Amino acid sequence: MLKLKFIVPLLLFVALGIFLFVGLYRDPRYVPSPLIGKPAPEFTLPSLQDANYPVSSKELLGQPWVLNVWGTWCGGCRQEHDTLLAIAAQRSVPLVGLNWKDDNIAAQQWLAQLGNPYAVVAEDREGRTAIDWGVYGAPETFLIGPDGTVLYKHIAPMTMEVWNKEFLPRIEAARATAGSKS
Amino acid sequence: MSRYFRAGVVALLLAFGGQVLAIDTEAAFDDPVLQHRYEQINRELRCLVCQNQTIADSNATLAQDLRREVREMITAGKTDDEIRVFMIERYGDFVLYRPRMTAQNFLLWAAPVLLLLIAAAVLYRVIRRRGQETDIEAEGPEAGQS
Numbered sequence: 001m002l003k004l005k006f007i008v009p010l011l012l013f014v015a016l017g018i019f020l021f022v023g024l025y026r027d028p029r030y031v032p033s034p035l036i037g038k039p040a041p042e043f044t045l046p047s048l049q050d051a052n053y054p055v056s057s058k059e060l061l062g063q064p065w066v067l068n069v070w071g072t073w074c075g076g077c078r079q080e081h082d083t084l085l086a087i088a089a090q091r092s093v094p095l096v097g098l099n100w101k102d103d104n105i106a107a108q109q110w111l112a113q114l115g116n117p118y119a120v121v122a123e124d125r126e127g128r129t130a131i132d133w134g135v136y137g138a139p140e141t142f143l144i145g146p147d148g149t150v151l152y153k154h155i156a157p158m159t160m161e162v163w164n165k166e167f168l169p170r171i172e173a174a175r176a177t178a179g180s181k182s
Numbered sequence: 183m184s185r186y187f188r189a190g191v192v193a194l195l196l197a198f199g200g201q202v203l204a205i206d207t208e209a210a211f212d213d214p215v216l217q218h219r220y221e222q223i224n225r226e227l228r229c230l231v232c233q234n235q236t237i238a239d240s241n242a243t244l245a246q247d248l249r250r251e252v253r254e255m256i257t258a259g260k261t262d263d264e265i266r267v268f269m270i271e272r273y274g275d276f277v278l279y280r281p282r283m284t285a286q287n288f289l290l291w292a293a294p295v296l297l298l299l300i301a302a303a304v305l306y307r308v309i310r311r312r313g314q315e316t317d318i319e320a321e322g323p324e325a326g327q328s
Binding site for chain 1: 230
């Protein structure tokens with residue numbers, strides 16, 4: 001009885017300590033997306049380069065693709081830009097840009113000066129599509145499967161480590177399951 | 183300066199200071215009932231860019247955009263719950279300042295009641311044992327000595 005009296009509070013203390021310790025290393029700015037595993041929100045937006053040419057998420061069905069939310073006002077986007085160019089050079093999946101609440105001319109200049117990693121860029125001037133996707137801080141990068149479900153979301157500048165570790169395996173897995181179905 | 187004057191100044195500042203801090207300079211609705219609902223909902227939604235502020239407190243562009251969504255949904259006749267669901271579907275439960283009870287956080291909600299029950303049970307046992315101990319002492323051969 002005396003042992004139990006001693007052990008129970010000790011165990012509680014250790015459990016609390018573990019929770020607090022793990023909590024120290026969790027990033028409060030990372031908010032898990034409720035969209036993972038759900039159908040990606042559809043959008044049809046004007047293309048950044050030509051407003052007459054709309055970009056529709058429906059056209060991308062049937063293949064894995066990546067949506068990268070960016071803006072010229074976003075420092076992290078500048079930081080990840082070279083990584084995006086390197087990823088685009090791999091030609092593994094279409095990289096779709098969502099230009100979030102930006103100035104059209106500034107955005108076009110950005111791409112002209114730094115290089116354009118995107119297959120196509122949709123212009124979300126009013127930020128409504130970004131809200132549908134639960135975007136709260138650029139840069140954010142989504143991976144969408146061939147069936148149109150959101151497979152993964154990365155919040156922060158893209159790095160080659162994240163791309164190789166989180167994106168590429170999921171792209172291969174998505175291709176494998178899509179291939180076995182058809 | 184009298185105490186009363188100073189108290190009066192403080193009272194005035196408290197009464198009108200809130201309006202100085204308000205982010206929305208113009209009322210979103212002419213109808214005071216709708217305006218009240220609008221302000222109420224804004225005060226319950228977290229601005230995810232500036233996490234410790236509500237979208238009513240923040241002037242971040244995302245907060246402005248979310249206030250616009252709330253305004254339009256109210257205009258479209260959506261209920262408060264429908265507006266909350268709209269936000270949760272996009273940003274998750276974290277967007278709510280007044281969290282819902284879900285399977286994941288049920289323990290957190292139940293914890294105060296559970297802890298109270300455990301404490302009550304412990305207290306009951308301690309009191310009963312004390313009672314028994316004094317009874318034994320009273321009946322023992324050394325009764326009256328301590």
